[in-house]
Ligand SMILES: O=C(O)CCC(=O)C(=O)O
């Protein structure tokens with residue numbers, strides 16, 4: 098199955114004069130292939146990739162156990178809430194059991210290898226693979242995307258009562274693939290709201306050498322780089338953002354992810370990821386949620402040319418609540434209207 102979509106060239110910075118107002122004409126995979134070329138890779142080396150321990154292939158939880166786990170609320174502490182408010186992201190341990198991570202990985206490996214006709218976990222594959230909207234056709238992926246456990250965390254972090262899905266994204270940074278450029282997600286989504294958060298769910302542990310998602314803190318770091326013009330031709334935007342953050346002593350949290358650890362980032366959080374210098378594919382499910390009631394921008398010209406794929410039937414300025422944006426929290430049965 099192919100999940101073609103087009104998307105915006107926008108990745109932060111001032112869109113107006115930099116030629117990034119135009120729409121992306123190719124598919125989503127081509128977007129990622131292009132996008133990773135905008136990352137500065139000063140330390141790029143053709144040296145050996147690090148061997149990481151092979152993941153166990155033994156028994157994994159059955160469908161019912163997965164469904165139960167993904168419906169059980171997660172206890173957020175007040176420290177977690179404060180951390181997210183101040184820094185625009187939070188990393189939470191044990192959101193998933195090791196079994197639920199391994200089950201997810203098995204399914205994502207299967208989907209990616211079918212779609213791209215490739216073998217995952219191969220040395221020097223060097224690509225960034227991406228598939229969207231898989232929740233529509235895959236019952237297991239749907240459990241992880243519409244998970245009340247995950248969506249309640251998103252709602253609580255944003256401090257809103259009801260949360261809807263924008264879309265899912267399966268991402269595989271293949272062995273040898275370079276950095277993800279610095280950006281924030283605000284302009285990727287045509288939503289007139291800052292109540293937008295992405296759950297980045299690794300499907301294996303992510304040691305430093307595999308390129309964990311890394312966040313600039315505090316959240317207002319984005320204000321330091323708003324003046325930098327985005328360049329769609331070279332790595333200058335990414336390089337300049339790195340320079341400003343270094344000069345202004347912005348802390349970058351690039352810590353590894355343990356198995357079952359999940360990060361949540363706000364759409365104003367600046368983030369990047371290092372290269373994958375291991376022999377294992379860095380596979381992730383990234384689900385974006387937004388507050389119920391959010392509207393589409395009046396003039397969604399700077400966003401995905403294909404945004405209606407995620408919000409079919411919704412007009413500019415309209416409420417973002419198509420059938421492809423289900424309420425994920427609270428669960429349907431608890432909703433009385
Ligand atoms: O996985 C990555 O390297 C980037 C993902 C990302 O930017 C996101 O999920 O917002």
Ligand SMILES: [Fe+2]
Pocket residue numbers: 280281282368
């Ligand atoms: Fe992002």
